[in-house]
Every structure is written in structure tokens, then in C-alpha cells.
Amino acid sequence: MVSAALLATIAVGCLAAAARLRWASWPARGPYIAVITWQVLGLTWGISTIGALLAFGLVPYEKGVIGGLAALASDASAHGLYLSRLAETPLGAVRVAAVIAAFGLTLVLFCGLVASSVHVLRTRRRHHDLLELVSRDDPEVPGARVLDHPAAAAYCLPGVLRSKIVISAGALEVLARSELSAVLAHEHAHLRQRHDLVLLPFSSLKRAFPRVRMVETYYRAVALLIEMCADDQAGRERSPKELATALLRFGTAGNAQVPAGAMAAGDAEPEVVRRVSRLIAPAEELSRPAAAAVLLSAFTLMATTLSLWHLPM
Incomplete structure (x- = not known):
């Protein structure tokens, strides 16, 4: 549950950071840095939201998101589980719903990207x-x-x-x-x-x-x-x-x-x-130290989110 809570916190934090970035004055002084920041926030929000749902749903496996997905796939392969029988896994109905919601959100985002392209x-x-x-x-x-x-x-x-x-x-x-x-x-x-x-x-x-x-x-x-x-x-x-x-x-x-x-x-x-x-x-361009600090913060956020996918519950 720790990783689920942390990932959910990051997802909410991304939305709050995006709202602040929308009204901030510095992006006009460093538009390239701001665009990268927007990209990282958007990607991190998607990864953290999907990860939070999976982390909550796969808690019974106690192997983290990546390990939990592997364990779920193993159960499905060994027992021939279908969507209608997922509740028979150690997850239970509520956690199965969270896993399905995670896959659904992934499908929506992927299909949106393909359709737009x-x-x-x-x-x-x-x-x-x-x-x-x-x-x-x-x-x-x-x-x-x-x-x-x-x-x-x-x-x-x-x-x-x-x-x-x-x-x-x-x-x-x-x-x-x-x-x-x-x-x-x-x-x-x-x-x-x-x-x-x-x-x-x-x-x-x-x-x-x-x-x-x-x-x-x-x-x-x-x-x-x-x-x-x-x-x-x-x-x-x-x-x-x-x-x-x-x-x-x-x-x-x-x-x-x-x-x-x-x-x-x-x-x-x-x-x-x-x-x-x-x-x-x-206006005066965004200073190099400020630009470096923004980029470092953005990529640290991304790296932290990805590492939480591997954190055991």
C-alpha cells in the first residue's frame, strides 16, 4: 500500500504542478525548458496514475507493480483465468476493479495517441x-x-x-x-x-x-x-x-x-x-542555474515514479 499511496500522491502533485505552471511567469522566459517540463508532468501523471491503480490492485502479491503483473500473468496462464474469473484470484473484486481501471486508462491513452497520429x-x-x-x-x-x-x-x-x-x-x-x-x-x-x-x-x-x-x-x-x-x-x-x-x-x-x-x-x-x-x-532569459534546477526536478520526479513501480508493497 505504500507504493500505491506514493504514486497517488505523485499523480495529484502533477495536477497541482501543472496548474501552477499554467499561471507561472517564468515559462515565457524559458519556453524550451517549460515545454520539457510539461511533457514530463504529463508522462509522469499517466505513469503514476496507472501505477497507483495497479499497486493498489496487486497488493496481495506483495511484489510491487512489475512483480505483481508478472504474478497475475502467471496465475492467468496457469489457471486459464478470464475477465469473468479474475475475482477468483487472491485479489478480490475491489482490487480486480482497480487493475481493470488501470488497463482501461492505458488503453484510452494509447488509443488517443494512435487516433491522433x-x-x-x-x-x-x-x-x-x-x-x-x-x-x-x-x-x-x-x-x-x-x-x-x-x-x-x-x-x-x-x-x-x-x-x-x-x-x-x-x-x-x-x-x-x-x-x-x-x-x-x-x-x-x-x-x-x-x-x-x-x-x-x-x-x-x-x-x-x-x-x-x-x-x-x-x-x-x-x-x-x-x-x-x-x-x-x-x-x-x-x-x-x-x-x-x-x-x-x-x-x-x-x-x-x-x-x-x-x-x-x-x-x-x-x-x-x-x-x-x-x-x-x-524579458531576461531564464538563467542556466534555474533551468538546470527545473530540469533536474522534473527528471527526478520521473525517475522516482518509475522506481516506485519496482517497490515491494
């Missing part, structure tokens, strides 16, 4: 094919496809073999040459650093728990941090104020909605305001 891949493939028909190359915008649409839009479609950056004709009309270069640098940063893969686990959580408002809130927080990461990368190649001006022009021109699976330079208005403010008046 398949959906995104199919959507991008269709959009890639469509772009071949309706977009064109332009020597004035090397490395991008131009879409003849009056609304201002700029986005990228990540891919393994074919990635594309798309600029609308409306965006070309409102952006100066320097601003266009800053937007292209932002989109290239998304492609190089595969930000779509970073965001995928959070989009899968949103798909797995579509009615949980907290999940949507955290997804938007991570998406904003990813945009900040691309802003920072673009700011190393171009002037940050050029990108800030481009974002403002997108807003005044009526930013077009981008297709599913794409990553856009401009997003919802509140997020754009925060990004523009950050680009125009950048």
Missing part, C-alpha cells in the same frame, strides 16, 4: 495533395508555396518526406519583405525542430478526454510555448520586431483559419498579444 497523417496527406493542385511556386518566396487566397495566412505542413510552408496571396500583400522573411524563419523553425511531434501527446490527451476543460487549457498553454520557441529561433535569424510587426499585420488583416495538422505563424488573439509583447519587450 492517424488523423493528423491523413489530414496532412490530403492537404499536401490539394496544395499540389491549388498552390504555386513563386521566385519571390523561395522554399514556400503561394496560395491564391485574399485572407492573410502563413503556416507549415510538417512531414517526413515532404514538408511545406504555405503563404497566402493576402499575406504577401500586407507583409513587407523583411517581415515575410521573419515569418518564413518562424515556420522553418517549426519544421526543423518538429514541433508537431512535441504537441502530438497533448493533442492525443485532448482527443482522449474531449470534455475535460483542463486538458484543453493545458494544450493551449503548450501550443503557445511552442510558438514562443519558434519565435525565439526566428529572432536569432531576423529582428524580433520584424516578426512582431508581421503578427500584428496578420491580426489587422483578418488572420485566416489554417487547416488541421498545420502550424501557423498567427494564432488566437490573446496568444498573439502575449507573443508580440514578448518580442517587442523581451
